[in-house]
Amino acid sequence: MNRKKIALLTGLTIFGGTNIPYNNLINNQSNNVIKAAQRKKSSRTESKYPNIMKKLDITSMQQYDSNILFMSITLNNFYIKDFHTDNSGKTNLLLVPLSTSDQYFVTSVKLDHKIKKNQRITIQGFLNGKTKISKKQNFNDKYLDKSAVSVLVDHINY
Structure with missing residues (x-):
């Protein structure tokens, strides 16, 4: 000493x-x-857009009433299952959490990057209730009339 x-x-x-x-x-x-x-500082966007996996059981979204599915969320690294770009430049996206999943999320946005099927994408936005995939979205016919959750997009990370 x-x-x-x-x-x-x-x-x-x-x-x-x-x-x-x-x-x-x-x-x-x-x-x-x-x-x-x-101590981990939580970022402002993390608190505004929490990860959907922490908020909901995305393996069976059918258990939720459409009224409950209105919240800000992040779809983190979801797969693009199908997409279609119309004449006005808007792209309809069909997203899934896993490449083998049959739980669908649909949105329509203007993209500034090229995308391809099975590409991963992160979307921050707002769940807008349940919907059915329709013919006017121009997805592959095998997805026609499937249940999906509508998403309004605020931010996209490719």
């Missing part, structure tokens, strides 16, 4: 009347610094 530690311990013992282990003070201070550094 060096002289400074001995002097500090002696001074604390004399003035305080109790013996406080110096090593515990150092350990507690370093633990507090580490705990403070490990």
